[in-house]
Each structure stands twice: as C-alpha cells, then as structure tokens.
Amino acid sequence: MSGEKKSWFTRLKEGLSKSTQRITQGITGLFVKKKLDQKTLDELEEVLIQADLGVAVAGRLVENLRKTRFDKEVTDEEVRGAFADDIAQILAPVAQHLAISPEHKPHVVLVVGVNGSGKTTTIGKMARQFVEEGRKVMIAAGDTFRAAAVEQLKIWGERAGVPVIAKESGADAAGLAFEALQQARAQGADVLLIDTAGRLQNKTGLMEELAKIVRVMRKLDPTAPHSCLLVLDATVGQNAHSQVEVFREMVAIDGLVVTKLDGSAKGGVLVALAERFKVPVVAIGVGEGIDDLRPFDARQFARSLMGLETAA
C-alpha cells in the first residue's frame, strides 16, 4: 500500500497510537499531580470501560490502583504506568508465537471466526510471513459459501506466491479440506492454511459443520489441525466472550488473531479474554497491506494502549 517498509514496531505504534489517543487524553485530563480520590478513580474506570475492557475487569484494575495508591499524590505518568503494568501482567501469559512444528508435514492451521472478522485477509498475510521464513505454504479456500471468497483468497495467494486449492462455490468445505491436506502432503508442504466461511457462533448447524471439517481431516492425520485460530475484530464488544467460548467448545481454539487494530477501536476486550480464557494471542492485524500482521507483545500492547513510550 504505502510502499516503503517501516520497522514493525513503528507501525504497531502508529496503529495503536490512534486507538490510544482517546484513552490517553482521558487519563491525562484527569491528572496533573493530585490526590487519587474516589471521583478520580470512578473517572478512570470509565476510561477503561470505554476501551471495551468490560465492567468487571475495569473495576478490578481500578480497585487494584485504589489499594496501592489511594490518597497518595500521583502523577499522570505514574497512573498510566501502573495501569500498563497491570494490563501487561494479564496479557503476558497469552502473548505467544504461532509455533509451526516441523514434525507435521504439513502443519495444518484452521482459521475460523464470525463473518467479516478478517479471516481471509489474515490468511493472506500469514502465508506471506511463512514464505518469508522459508517455508513451503499452501492455502485451502474453505469458504465455499460467500460469493467471490475463493477469488479473494486466490488474489492473496498470488500476492504471497502461494498455491490456493479451491473448489466450485457451494462445495463441501470438509471435503475440500480433506483434498487440500492430501495435496499438501503429496507436495511436501510445511504449512497448510485453511480458510473457512464466516459463521455466527449461535448457529448450531454451521458450528457442527466446523466440527465436521476437523473430523474429516483427522481421517488423514489424527493430529490435525495442529493450530486452530479464531479471528476477532478489534471493534467487537462484549460479544467476543461468547465467540471465544463457543468456538473453543467446537474446535479447540488455541490461538487468537485480533484484526483492525489500526482503527479507533481499542481492542480492550482482549484483556478480559486473556484473563478469562487464557487463549494465546498469536498475531494482530494493523492494516490492509500484506505486511500488516504483527506478533502480539503484551508489554508493548499494554504500554501503547496507555500512551506510554515502549522502550525498556
């Protein structure tokens, strides 16, 4: 898109800085150097709620601050630092890489999520990343439902220089996954990325279909899929809880990808999710370009979210 390649850190900061602005302004507006009283704490809680952290987590973080700093003279920097530390502490255990195991040939990555969360775009970006790491990658166009989903993925495949296995629209997704796995094996691929149709987690039939994809693949490789990623849109609110809960039940989600973090949405629900489900966050999306996929770094995410410099 914008052509020149900035360091990934600069881009993360640029992306996050937009989401950070409001939260920062909110907190900075509250503090110069004054006593931390109940009114201030209430206002802080509101700032966190507006970042989608959810009422419970926001309340707990503020309570934590109250215990340690109440009635003390505090500066803006201190408060933000304290919040960032608390948030980073919650996020640290879930900040993990998507480990591709060389034992599996291929390592199968199943990508699932609700409609419009960014599954196809994420697969395009991931394919590119794996290629750059020197891996042989294949993609299965498992969204056989949405119009032109296959065409969309094929374009991403071209951009990443990766073959896309597809069938006609309306084909059985499980059958396609099976054939793709066969082909990937035959060609000695390292990674097979499987796209799936978007589905709302309360549609039982569609969720069963997802379980079927897994079942059918296991006829070829009982350990597949080796990773199962749920793609979450950063603009999502508290429904993210229900998404993780239900998808996890159906296909054993072991990684989250949070997309569209370059927007004004704060993705704060991630903090609550980390606390509740402890599912690793393996990547974040910060733009529509093929390179706009980043590893998730708890400390940087937390500090950037609070508008602090990320150095050391």
Added chain:
Amino acid sequence: MFDGLSKRLGDVLGRLRGRGALSEADVDAALREVRLALLEADVALPVVKEFIDGVRPKAVGTEVIRSVTPGQMVVKIVHDHLVEMLGGEASELDLSAVPPVVVLMVGLQGSGKTTTTAKIAYRLTLGPQGMAAGAFGGSFKERKKVLMASLDVTRPAAQQQLKILGEQAGVATLPIVPFEQPLGITRRALEEGRRGGYDVIMLDTAGRLAIDEQLMAEVAAVRDAAKPTETLLVADAMTGQDAVNTARAFNEKVGVTGIVLTRVDGDARGGAALSMRTVTGRPIKLIGVGEKIDALEQFHPDRIATRILGMGDIVSLVERAAETIEKEEAERLAAKVRKGQFDLEDLLQQLRQLRKMGGLQGLMGMLPGAMQAKAAMQKANLDEKLIKRQEAIILSMTRKERRNPDIIHASRKKRIAAGAGAQVQEINKLLKQHAEMVKMMKRVNKLGEKGLARSLGNMMPPGFPR
C-alpha cells in the same frame, strides 16, 4: 456472564416489593443495575449516561401497578424510554426523489456492506411479491429497477462478489472495468442509471476506518458526485464502545441518513444500535438477520430494546397486568370493601383475574427473581391448581351463598363440597380466608382510600391463601 437485567433487578428490588410509588432511592438502586446491563450490552458509556439521566425523572414517583413488583415497573419504564430513544416507530427507506435515486452504502471493513447492498436491491427488485414484503414498509410496495455498482477497489475480488450476488439475486450490476477508481465508477454508474432507466442506483463502497482521512475524503467526493438520497451506514451488531466514534465520524464526514444493523441473528445484545442512533440522531432503517439474500428486516425498536436489556417478557407482563386489572374494576372493589361488602363473588373475580394473567406457571417464567417468588409461593402453598379448586368451590355455591357467606353451615358445606369434588375442610379453609381478608380490608380501610388500593394490590398474589 451476562445475567439478564431482570434477574439483577429482581435481586436489588426484591426487598422493595410492595411499596406504592417508586422512591428516589429505589430508582437509583435500580438504575445502577440498568447502567451495568447497558454497558454489558455494549452501549457506549456517554450514551448510557444520557440514557440514565433521561429515564430517572420518569421513574421517580411512578405508582407501581398492582400485581407487578417495583423491579418490573422499573424495567417497563426503562424499556419504554429505550424504545423512545431508539426511534419509536419503524423508519423506512426514502426513495421519493427523482429517479434514478442513489443509495450510498458506507461503513467499516467487514461490517456487511456488500451483502446488505445485494439484499436491499433484491428486495426492491422483488417488490410486494417478496417474502415478508408486507412487513417491510412502504418503500417496498412497488417493484424497482435497480442497478448495483461496487466502488470497492481495495478488497480483492469485492467487485466480483457484488457481481455474483447480483447474478444470484437477478439484479443488474455495472460492468467491472479493471483499475477504474471509485469516482470514475460512480460517474459511470450514474450515467448508466439514467440511460438504462433505472429507478434506484446502489453504490457499495470499500470498507474504511473512520480515522482514515484519505479514504473518508474519497467517499465524501463520491457523495458529492452522486448526491445520494440515502446514505446508509452499515454496522455490525457486535460492535463495542467504538460504535460512537465510528457513527459520529461517518455522520460528520459523509452525512448519514440511516443505519443498517447487521448480524442481528447473532447473540450480541446490540447496544451499538442505541449508541449509533443517539450520536447521529439517524434512524436504524433495516437489520440483517442472516446470510441469505432475503434475510433483511425492518427495524423494530421494541424488539432491540428488549434484547439490549436482556429481560425476556417482563415488559409484556407489565402491560398485560395493566390491561387486565382495569381501573374501574379496582375502584368498584374498593368501594365494596369500604362498605365491608367484599363477598365471595368478588373473591371469585379476583381469582379469575389472577388466572387471566397467564396463570401462575406462565407468570413465574416471566418474572425476574423467579426463584425468590417461587419460594415465597411454596411457602404460601399457592399454585395454579389451588386457585382453580377455589374457583370451583365458589362456583358450586348458590348466588345467595356467595353474597352471604354467613349462611353456609354444615349441610350447605357438604353440598358444595360434593359439587366441587372437594373436602369439607377445604370449604372451611376458603371461608376462613375470606373472613380474614374482609377483616384485614376493614382495618386497611381506616388508612384511607389510597392505602386501601395499595393493600388490595399486595394482597393478591403473595398475601392471599395462607
């Protein structure tokens, strides 16, 4: 995780049961729970505050309708205010301009613009023959000739997606010219729309972030060229707090005339609807309820309100209670009681009223804090069967006996018991209850008329058979 508001209010207001008007303290306690419920439903915080400020004066001092709890009363008031803020009446697409009328679709990435574009076009093309078109309002009363054009040159294969959807739905799409830019496509669409005699031109745009100045300027330029009659912001029902920022930005920079809420078939509570409606002042015109081409419905504020509050059928319960217990009836009873004339005929009517409200079993399901109520009921040994039996007993009496319970002695009791298929002890129990009620009413009577009406209300479900 997301306990319904009703359960919460049930807990908080359980102890308030049985007071007359809602006091300021009652309302504040209730509104704290309402605030939490709204936040959990993803209503944006500033909007929550505005809502609470608006509803408080409406609730304070409201008389609690007989046979509902204060908590239920608050839910009803909150619900009504929510419906009002969501726009009251359903709103329709405005296609009244000189054809071709332009409809511009805007929104964030992945909100559902392309699918929604095709759904609206399909419904317009189909006219009144369309499934459920009757529920769809005036704009769909006649068939329209519709042209769709995709201006999405960012997302791979987006234009192709609209083309395929057009083929499936039998709606014309503007032929794709590779590498043409949005403004160029717009001009071509307008020209084709005029030349081809189209009634409506639907312009689907690329998803864009509200903070992306460049892309927002681009869509503003498209708007200036196309002069749309409707500019619809397409937004996901699952959107969180950011809904206010998005809606405000799109409204300021592009000018929105209406909102389409998508994925309402999901299990999100949909607080974004209230957020966006409030900050833009624009109506929610349509909702997407599925992936199929005909899964598009008119927006009903009351349904979304119920869903945001997560409170089941409480509202209809209160409405039914209000309808069922007609005021005159209550006044007539009050007058009788005042004269110490509350006879078994009146008791019969009371019992029937109880049953008319859907029966206790039905009521239980609708009540917040139903468990609490159930326990109380068990203690009072009150269930629907019992009410039916008592009704049967009274019905086995002569009119004279109902008006003068004093004349019911041993032989009459035997006859009544046989008629109702009951034991004589049951007749005794009923008569004793009635006598106690009369006694209590006389006592209450001294408190004056207002106190009386109130006590009558309270007496009925929880207080009656002991």
